Amino acid sequence: MGLLSGYRVVDFTSFVSGPTCTRLLADLGAEVIRIERPDKKKGSGPYKGGERTVDLGLMRGKKSVTLNAKDPEDHEILMKLIETADVVVENFRPGVTARMGVSYQDVIKINPKIVYTSISGFGQYGPYKSKGAFDIIAEAMSGFMSITGERNGKPVRAGASIADIFSGVEAAYGTVAMLLNREKTGEGNYLDVAMLDTMFAVCNNPVTQYLCGGPVAQRIGNEHPQDVPWDDFPTKDGRLVIACARTNLYAKLCEVLDCREYIDDPRFCNDEVRLINKEACHEIVRNHTRNWLTADLIAACDKAGVPCATINSIDQACENESIKARGMIATVTHKTAGTYQLPGSPLKFMHNPVELTKGSPILGENNREIFSGLGLTKEKIDALLAKQAKVRTFFKEFEMD
Template sequence: MTFRPASTALNHITVLDLTQVRSGPTAVRQLADWGANVIKIEMPASGDDGGGMGGPRAGSDFQNLHRNKRSLTLNLKTPQGLEVFRKLAATADVVVENFRPAVKHRLGIAYEDLKALNPGIVLASISGFGQDGPYRDRPGFDQIAQGMGGLMSITGLPGQGPVRVGIPIADLCAGIFCAQGVLTALLEREVSGEGQWIQTSLLQAQAFLLDFQAARWLVDGEVPQQAGNNHPTVIPTGVFKTADGHINIACAGQAIWLRLCEALGTTEWNDDPEFADPQARSANRNRLNAIIEDRLKSASSAEWIAVLNEAGVPCGEINSIDEVFENPQIKHLGMAQPVHSTERGDTHLVGQPIIMSRTPSTISEPPPTCGQHTDAILGDLGYSAREIAEMREDSVI
């Protein structure tokens, strides 16, 4: 077997990856990075450009999404291609797909079909809006979910109009939630011996991510609005100008407020009734922010960060992406992991944000070339070299 796991944590789990674009590949990457034997199934005609799999194969996006996986070309629209897939599914642990809901039924690889082959199989499905319901057949896209899921209504400056966030957060989180669902199903299978169908969608992920903003509506009947860089309920928390730039300060609770006043040398603010307690500071947010900024302009960002951290006031610089990966703590945590890519040579990709003491995640393999492991995977299934050659001639692989 040509499988070098990225970790020993999940190296006993085999995953068939039918995903495209971002949410599905994100889910599978989570499993691959923890050692699962991921077989990424691609159409033979897709070639080496990546197509819908995350941009061109040599592109940074594809490279980051598809590491630690093996590639099998397989045409599921042919009877023999489906036969090969069913053989794989009969012994696999997980299938992950993000087709539109009807596609897997049309192909004959819906949960009921897979369960008949393998009662322990876990099918994970990601869609734009859910596997059923009135929006079931709508095409899904991250920014559409950000808007429909409420995020764009609370992002940006007051009165600015809706603003998307700078990453495909609905896609990414749908993928992460899907991976969590897979792991939960695998743990439950240890008790029941049965697999199950787990489902999530971009819209569900985005609604869940509203978190306390959603609770403000569901519990208190309050509709959150845009607050810009200010925290909507914890004040003063936001972006503040200094002599040479900007910093974030997060002042949650009375104790930290008192520390802030002490660190800024403005203990007289404690006696101002407009700032006496959280409710007063909320009512007078604009005045408070203005006088904090006026004080911060007397020194540089680095100087204030040192002073405030020493005083126990949460604060930090506001980095550009290049500065993030030059940050000494990010370097210490190993968030940029080295890899030798077939297309790019020596480079770095974003590592997992979880540290495990015995079974760490690594980037053991770069993204595969299209069909790189086809012969080896089919050989493991028992196909002869001649049968594999015939399938290639017939465009099955």
């Protein structure tokens, strides 16, 4: 049993930010019920078994119900469902939930203890509240993009959609905190998470530095703003990254590279002077790492306790022995995609471990289960699904299961 089993979440999310929040709740065992339009269009591929692989990853462990919130009959069913829920999560543009009749104000009338989480680009209040946003917008506006990339290159976004992902993580963290508080006080709450705020908070180190009177941070590639040596370094047969956050680790690296004379060198003997003489220090390290085979240098650094790694591609990461040993590749099942693999949960609880077995749902997979649980008769459900079948765009074959 997952740590959040017994909690019911009504999930009005799309794209990545909101679905990341509800994925984290589902991973811990919450019953997450996605509300999707019966005429929902699929986005771009790649696909497996007729589903987008992005959805196979993000929607795992969730249920799917098709309802058109703007249809009065469907809306009535939706409100019945929300009455039974502990949590609502949505990531529409502010104002959309009010038009759908499922805003926080609508919901507390029928379920006053609800925990309700909204994710948006710029928040439910503020000058940009009605602007839409995607990952790159928040990465750009927050300052994050300006400090990411090569020193002389253009600003770049991160290789994964971290503005979406961090917003989802913050939202899940806030949602669980609201649930904990509800256990103590019996009171619900409302959470407003903005992607811009999240990415600004991600820039905690450079923002605090600036606000404390320090310089405006710049792009420095793989280097670290404070710690030296810290970069990717060439070897005889490739590259590796080495990270020495303090002088004790720098000294160990000098031992490994057989250049002990630099340990007490006045240019490098403490954290401050190494930062001032960063390029000279990195040049010395580069000149030594070039004489090593990558595997030998990794082995020597590991033995000495110096943090280092090869720069893996995604397929290489999937083969990594630590990833495998810690159960970070889970196998789940899906109605049309069959069995497939995805990243496991990094939360390794001693009790109530996370167990991922169920893949993402197909559109409307749980219609009958959820509707009959709400007391709808078989005749009523048949009629509802027959009405929806006229606008369904995919997986019609499962419509009347």
